[in-house]
Amino acid sequence: MSSIEEFRARALAWLEKNAKPFDEAAEYDLEGSSVPLEESKRFQKALWEAGFAGITWPREYGGQGLGPEELIAFNQEAADFDLPVGPFVIGLGMPGPTILELGTEAQKKRYLPPLLRGDEIWCQLFSEPSGGSDVASLQTTARRTGNGWVINGQKVWTSGAQWSDFGTIIARTDPTVPKHQGITMFIVDMHHPGVTVRPLVVATGQAPFNEVFFDNVEVPTDAVVGEVNQGWGAAVVMLRNERVTIGTGTRARSNPLGFDSLLELARARELETDTAVRRRLAMLYARESSLTAYGRVLHEETTAGAEIGARGSAAKLAGAELALWAADLAQDIIGSDIALGGADVERVITAIVAAPGGATAGGTNEIQRNIIGERVLGLAKDPGVDRNTPFNQLKLSR
Numbered sequence: 001m002s003s004i005e006e007f008r009a010r011a012l013a014w015l016e017k018n019a020k021p022f023d024e025a026a027e028y029d030l031e032g033s034s035v036p037l038e039e040s041k042r043f044q045k046a047l048w049e050a051g052f053a054g055i056t057w058p059r060e061y062g063g064q065g066l067g068p069e070e071l072i073a074f075n076q077e078a079a080d081f082d083l084p085v086g087p088f089v090i091g092l093g094m095p096g097p098t099i100l101e102l103g104t105e106a107q108k109k110r111y112l113p114p115l116l117r118g119d120e121i122w123c124q125l126f127s128e129p130s131g132g133s134d135v136a137s138l139q140t141t142a143r144r145t146g147n148g149w150v151i152n153g154q155k156v157w158t159s160g161a162q163w164s165d166f167g168t169i170i171a172r173t174d175p176t177v178p179k180h181q182g183i184t185m186f187i188v189d190m191h192h193p194g195v196t197v198r199p200l201v202v203a204t205g206q207a208p209f210n211e212v213f214f215d216n217v218e219v220p221t222d223a224v225v226g227e228v229n230q231g232w233g234a235a236v237v238m239l240r241n242e243r244v245t246i247g248t249g250t251r252a253r254s255n256p257l258g259f260d261s262l263l264e265l266a267r268a269r270e271l272e273t274d275t276a277v278r279r280r281l282a283m284l285y286a287r288e289s290s291l292t293a294y295g296r297v298l299h300e301e302t303t304a305g306a307e308i309g310a311r312g313s314a315a316k317l318a319g320a321e322l323a324l325w326a327a328d329l330a331q332d333i334i335g336s337d338i339a340l341g342g343a344d345v346e347r348v349i350t351a352i353v354a355a356p357g358g359a360t361a362g363g364t365n366e367i368q369r370n371i372i373g374e375r376v377l378g379l380a381k382d383p384g385v386d387r388n389t390p391f392n393q394l395k396l397s398r
Contacts, residue, residue, distance in 0.1 A: 082288060123159060
């Protein structure tokens with residue numbers, strides 16, 4: 001038995017003992033909070049102690065120091081189980097990898113091990129009410145003081161802010177230069193008295209996002225991630241991590257819009273022999289498999305130190321479009337029963353309502369197409385008439 005097969009067998013044995021199969025999963029929950037927060041923390045710590053958290057992260061920062069093959073093997077086995085790790089997805093997929101790439105040695109040693117072992121939860125603070133998809137138009141400010149910086153402003157659509165201990169925030173530190181310059185990334189303590197978190201309820205009735213207000217929030221000098229006024233470059237690194245995380249994350253078989261779930265839904269309605277339904281289910285399987293394979297390539301390249309650049313946007317776009325495509329298929333399978341609801345389709349209907357959000361969260365599909373066109377295919381860029389204008393001379397809605 002190869003080392004990968006041994007790792008896979010060990011992972012499966014641990015999951016069978018410590019996690020619930022997907023068919024025993026709780027109600028579909030966008031927030032990932034269907035279990036108490038302390039239970040999520042205990043499970044994340046157990047994952048880490050068993051050697052299944054931070055699989056590809058360096059050992060000196062709390063990781064396992066293994067390769068993408070082990071990560072993929074674990075994710076494949078985990079797809080059959082309901083893992084209550086929702087509160088940690090953002091931190092492990094976005095701020096964590098960014099600090100691993102750009103953080104100081106002190107930051108890596110201080111923040112990464114507690115994240116991996118479930119002691120601390122993180123969020124990402126980028127979007128603003130007046131910014132839309134133009135992240136660089138941010139108006140949150142960070143002003144130098146004798147002891148560090150003071151942050152004032154507002155962020156929105158922040159996942160997991162309600163339970164986070166820390167967040168990575170980008171703020172404007174020099175308004176006299178063009179908007180993509182004069183930005184700095186900071187680590188901010190979400191328990192600071194100047195931080196206010198308010199939930200945002202979406203169409204499903206759940207509140208997976210928040211708006212966050214910063215009122216004279218002090219951060220020390222060593223809270224800077226990367227370099228002062230070079231925060232756009234740090235933001236690009238984090239957005240790349242975000243898009244890869246969203247686009248290539250493990251697609252559990254409990255996903256109401258996944259192939260396994262929709263196949264069972266079709267069987268329950270005696271539609272599995274319908275030629276049109278079978279053809280679309282086969283296409284769903286092919287699209288899921290293709291995205292999984294592409295995610296494997298990106299993870300392997302990242303682990304090997306290769307620059308994946310804007311190709312992460314392709315994964316994000318493919319994942320968002322897959323959800324929309326699957327939602328259409330699900331509606332056709334359910335048919336007129338969608339108006340009646342019922343316990344057997346409630347989770348699917350919730351996922352259908354939520355699917356369009358994936359085409360906006362993490363950057364709209366249109367933005368991803370622009371990025372792919374310009375940075376992967378080499379097409380001409382949009383004019384960007386304000387690209388060289390100092391930020392304090394721009395006409396913005398404030």
